[in-house]
Amino acid sequence: MRLRSLTAAQGPLLSAGILLSLVGTIAMLVQPLLVAALISTLVAGESAAAEVIALVVLFSADVLCGAVGSYLVARAGENIVLDLRTAVMSRILRARIPAVSTWDRGDLFTRASADTSLARVALSSSVSQLATSVLSVAGCLVMMFVLDAWLGLLTVATIGVTSLACVGLVRAIRTSAVENREHNSDFGSVILSQLSNLETVKALRAEDAELGRATAEASRARGSGLKIARIAALLTPAMNVGTQLSLALVIIVGAARAGQGLMALDALVAFVLYLLYLVSPLVVALMSVSQFQQGRAALDRVGALTGLESEMTVAHGSGVPGRPGLPDRGSGAGELVRFSDVRLTYPGREEPALRGVDLVLPARGLSAIVGPSGAGKSTVFKVLERFYEPDAGSVLWRGADIRSMPLEELRGRMGFVSQDGSLMRGSVWDNITLGASDASRDAIWDVLREVGLEEAVRSLPLGLDQPLGDDGAGLSGGQRQRLALARVLIHQPDLLLLDEATAHLDSDSEARISSIIATLAESIQVVLIAHRLSSVVGADQIIVLEDGLVTGSGRHGELVQVHETYRRLVSQQFEQPVAGH
Structure with a gap:
């Protein structure tokens, strides 16, 4: 300088x-x-x-x-x-x-x-x-x-x-x-x-x-x-x-x-x-x-x-043809996202994380991405959010290449919740209004009610102004995840990305989060990465990812019958063989 x-x-x-x-x-x-x-x-x-x-x-x-x-x-x-x-x-x-x-x-x-x-x-x-x-x-x-x-x-x-x-x-x-x-x-x-x-x-x-x-x-x-x-x-x-x-x-x-x-x-x-x-x-x-x-x-x-x-150097694309802004939100029907032969190798690594991924996410419903560790599941989310640009292939949002769209608008249509919630040091208000400083108190209470957290927040000594420690210290694990979920819902996303959102929760908290997810999937597309397959058996679409490739997709019952890797994962988690019928 x-x-x-x-x-x-x-x-x-x-x-x-x-x-x-x-x-x-x-x-x-x-x-x-x-x-x-x-x-x-x-x-x-x-x-x-x-x-x-x-x-x-x-x-x-x-x-x-x-x-x-x-x-x-x-x-x-x-x-x-x-x-x-x-x-x-x-x-x-x-x-x-x-x-x-x-x-x-x-x-x-x-x-x-x-x-x-x-x-x-x-x-x-x-x-x-x-x-x-x-x-x-x-x-x-x-x-x-x-x-x-x-x-x-x-x-x-x-x-x-x-x-x-x-x-x-x-x-x-x-x-x-x-x-x-x-x-x-x-x-x-x-x-x-x-x-x-x-x-x-x-x-x-x-x-x-x-x-x-x-x-x-x-x-x-x-x-x-x-x-x-x-x-x-x-x-x-x-x-x-x-x-x-x-x-x-x-x-x-x-x-x-x-x-x-x-x-x-x-x-x-x-x-x-x-x-x-x-x-x-x-x-x-x-x-x-x-x-x-x-x-x-x-x-x-x-x-x-x-x-x-x-990121400003790639904010408006790299010569990729397409409309300058995001397409309209649409009616909640049809195709929302399409991956076409997407390939990506992380800097400094030799083995590609994605080897040619093809998948389609509809405008609403619950989709799950499953597969062994290192299969590339989280990388799919990183490409969608444009944290990383693909080496080849394209990602379309309602038919338009996301590389031709302003990053701020693209990410404004998505909500992302990691497995630990990633809460910040500050008050409940600070966390829920992160990136949405103009949100009203009524809107905040509405979204807290939507995720079943209103009563818990009102019971805190200072309510919305209650200070939280690092990583949301002061709330239980389930409350942290629901607060992280409320934080993204305040933006009213079209696509909700959940990376192992229930991985560290007890069965009661997992059931409550799963119920919230099911309700959200009625109006928007929810994509869930999960190792605990009990949380995805009811998904409208399960995408199996192996070694950077989509090797199968369908509902739980279909995949159990025809997909060997998925059947093995289910058998391992439920601790009993699953018949292929």
């Missing part, structure tokens, strides 16, 4: 902050001259009221301008982080699934959170500090040369040598900072994985092993962090050596020159003050460069996310 584009929107605020800081710096640079004038006035026995007042004004201007300038720069920095995080999350959320799946989730999390925060340093704070520090250093050096050129040359010679050495240290910091960000990202990935599977870790008594893994990653991050600290720790002492040596030489040589009448006493005092004023901004300038390098390292990591391919 380019620095210029990220700072453009905050340019006025950032410029105002830097300008005020520069004004404060100028006020600081004038102070030694006034101190010299004050000494001359006092030595002459004259009134020094004007000089004292001027010094008070300059001190006040220095403090006030510095404080306000720092706040404005900090505000611009926070605004930049907000814009940066918004841009990053927009890129991630709108990216194509194949592009996101190649990234580790913990790495994405670290880049979107910690790295964007560090990038602020490169875009605001260090820039402001560098600008004011450079002005302070340049101003001090100019005034020192004005006061005494020989002492000025002596100062530049002693401090310049150490400054050159510090440049090499600053370069080393950026290299180490990149390594440290990678190590912190790896640590975040491990923690995110462990938190997502905490119950499994405990059940397998793997706490010590996982603690060791997390500690190992944390140790790597610590090691690279200490490397940065060691290098950064050398900066201040290195500069102190130069400034202390310079100060000693200036006092010795300056005193000699003053004693010889080559330099006035008040000028020597002012020169020493400028030298003292020079130390802090010089160190700050080098530290700012160091921070800038670390921020740039983080920004480079964030910038790598710009390579994520967006």
